[in-house]
Amino acid sequence: MNESLQQERHDSAREVPSDTPPPFARFINVQKSYDGIELVVKGFDLDIHKGEFVTLLGPSGSGKTTCLMMMAGFETPTHGQILLKGNPINDLPPHKRGIGMVFQNYALFPHMSVSENLAFPLEVRHLSKSEIKQKVARALAMVRLEDFGDRRPAQLSGGQQQRVALARALVFEPELVLMDEPLGALDKNLREEMQYEIKRIHADLGVSMIYVTHDQTEALTMSDRIAVFNDGVVQQLAAPETLYEAPENAFVANFIGENNRLYGEVTEMVGEKCLVRLDSGETVQAKPVAAGGIGARTTLSLRPERVGIVLDSQSPGFDNCFHAEVREVIYLGDHLRTRVSVCGNDEFILKTPNAQGHSSLRPGQSVEIGWSSSDCRALDA
Structure with missing residues (x-):
C-alpha cells in the first residue's frame, strides 16, 4: 500500500x-x-x-x-x-x-x-x-x-x-x-x-x-x-x-474467499469500465478499482459464483464470454465446483447451484462461460 x-x-x-x-x-x-x-x-x-x-x-x-x-x-x-x-x-x-x-x-x-x-x-x-x-x-x-x-x-x-x-x-x-x-x-x-x-x-x-x-x-x-x-x-x-x-x-481479494485471478494490462478506460488485454491475448471488460491508468499492469479478481455457463437463449447476457475446457467437476451437494481452463488459466473455478442442470458436465467437454464486467474487478498488479 x-x-x-x-x-x-x-x-x-x-x-x-x-x-x-x-x-x-x-x-x-x-x-x-x-x-x-x-x-x-x-x-x-x-x-x-x-x-x-x-x-x-x-x-x-x-x-x-x-x-x-x-x-x-x-x-x-x-x-x-x-x-x-x-x-x-x-x-x-x-x-x-x-x-x-x-x-x-x-x-x-x-x-x-x-x-x-x-x-x-x-x-x-x-x-x-x-x-x-x-x-x-x-x-x-x-x-x-x-x-x-x-x-x-x-x-x-x-x-x-x-x-x-x-x-x-x-x-x-x-x-x-x-x-x-x-x-x-x-x-x-x-x-x-x-x-x-x-x-x-x-x-x-x-x-x-x-x-x-x-x-x-x-x-x-x-x-x-x-x-x-x-x-x-x-x-x-x-x-x-x-x-x-x-x-x-x-491481497484482500485473494485472502477473503475463493477468487479467480487473471493478469494483464489496461488498454482503455471507458467510463466505469476498463479494457484489459490479458497475457494470454484475450480482452476482458472489467470494473476499474485499483488498476492504475492505461498501460498499467493489473490483476483481475472474479468470484467463482459470479461466473455462469452460457446455455443458449436461457443464459443472461454477459459482457465477457469465452470458450473453456472442463478439467474437473466436483459434486458438493448444494452446488458443483467446476475447474476449467480458460484465458490461459488452468485453475479457473466456477461454482454453480446443482439445480441449474449442469451435473452433466464432464472433463474434456468444451463449454462457453461468461461474467459481467461489474463482477470483474481490476486491482493492483
Missing part, C-alpha cells in the same frame, strides 16, 4: 462527525518494533465502538496479535496512542485495564475446579463471597455449563474448556473482551458451534470484542467489521460483505 493512501486512511480515522458518539477504544497511529529497526505494526489506526465485534484478520506474522497484545497491556507501542473510553492506557498495567482475555490454549488453572477458575478474577477484585457465588452461577449459565462447576479442566472436552475460558473472561463484566485465536485448537464441528455461541453471547451482553484469527470463514461469520492485515499494515477495514464483494486490492 502506498504512503499517500496509508496517510489518507490515518487522517480519516481521526475524523469523527459531531453527532457520532466517541469511540469506546482507539488505536491512533500505533507502531511496534521489537528490535528498534523493523516495524511489525506500521501506523495502525482503528476506532472500536461500544458493543462492536471487530476482527483482526491476516496471515501469520502480519501484526494482528501484536495489536491485540498492545491493547491488553502485554506489549507496549513503540509509537502512537491507545485509548480506552477516551483515556490513554499505554502505560497502564494489564490488571488495571479491566479487559477480559481469552487465549487459544484456554489458560485455565488445572488444580482448580471450574467454579474456582471463574471465581479467581472476582476474588482478586475483593468481591464478597455471596456476590462471587452469584456472578459465577450467572457466567456458567451464560455458557450453558451450569452442571459443571465442580469439575476440573482435565475432566472437560476442548469445547467445554473453551466455554469456561470465555466465562472467566466475562465473569467480572468487562466492557471489552479480547480473543486471541480462541478456537484454533478445536475441531471443525466444535469450532463452528463455538463461533455461533460467542456471537450469541456478544449479542446478549452488548460487550465490545476484538477477535484475532487467520481463519477467513470465522471472521466473516462473527464480525461487525474486519481489519485485514498484511505485513503490519491494514489493507482494508470494512464489514464482511464489503470485504468479500468489494475488495480494494489484490
Whole structure:
C-alpha cells in the first residue's frame, strides 16, 4: 500500500462527525518494533465502538496479535496512542485495564475446579463471597455449563474448556473482551458451534470484542467489521460483505474467499469500465478499482459464483464470454465446483447451484462461460 493512501486512511480515522458518539477504544497511529529497526505494526489506526465485534484478520506474522497484545497491556507501542473510553492506557498495567482475555490454549488453572477458575478474577477484585457465588452461577449459565462447576479442566472436552475460558473472561463484566485465536485448537464441528455461541453471547451482553484469527470463514461469520492485515499494515477495514464483494486490492481479494485471478494490462478506460488485454491475448471488460491508468499492469479478481455457463437463449447476457475446457467437476451437494481452463488459466473455478442442470458436465467437454464486467474487478498488479 502506498504512503499517500496509508496517510489518507490515518487522517480519516481521526475524523469523527459531531453527532457520532466517541469511540469506546482507539488505536491512533500505533507502531511496534521489537528490535528498534523493523516495524511489525506500521501506523495502525482503528476506532472500536461500544458493543462492536471487530476482527483482526491476516496471515501469520502480519501484526494482528501484536495489536491485540498492545491493547491488553502485554506489549507496549513503540509509537502512537491507545485509548480506552477516551483515556490513554499505554502505560497502564494489564490488571488495571479491566479487559477480559481469552487465549487459544484456554489458560485455565488445572488444580482448580471450574467454579474456582471463574471465581479467581472476582476474588482478586475483593468481591464478597455471596456476590462471587452469584456472578459465577450467572457466567456458567451464560455458557450453558451450569452442571459443571465442580469439575476440573482435565475432566472437560476442548469445547467445554473453551466455554469456561470465555466465562472467566466475562465473569467480572468487562466492557471489552479480547480473543486471541480462541478456537484454533478445536475441531471443525466444535469450532463452528463455538463461533455461533460467542456471537450469541456478544449479542446478549452488548460487550465490545476484538477477535484475532487467520481463519477467513470465522471472521466473516462473527464480525461487525474486519481489519485485514498484511505485513503490519491494514489493507482494508470494512464489514464482511464489503470485504468479500468489494475488495480494494489484490491481497484482500485473494485472502477473503475463493477468487479467480487473471493478469494483464489496461488498454482503455471507458467510463466505469476498463479494457484489459490479458497475457494470454484475450480482452476482458472489467470494473476499474485499483488498476492504475492505461498501460498499467493489473490483476483481475472474479468470484467463482459470479461466473455462469452460457446455455443458449436461457443464459443472461454477459459482457465477457469465452470458450473453456472442463478439467474437473466436483459434486458438493448444494452446488458443483467446476475447474476449467480458460484465458490461459488452468485453475479457473466456477461454482454453480446443482439445480441449474449442469451435473452433466464432464472433463474434456468444451463449454462457453461468461461474467459481467461489474463482477470483474481490476486491482493492483
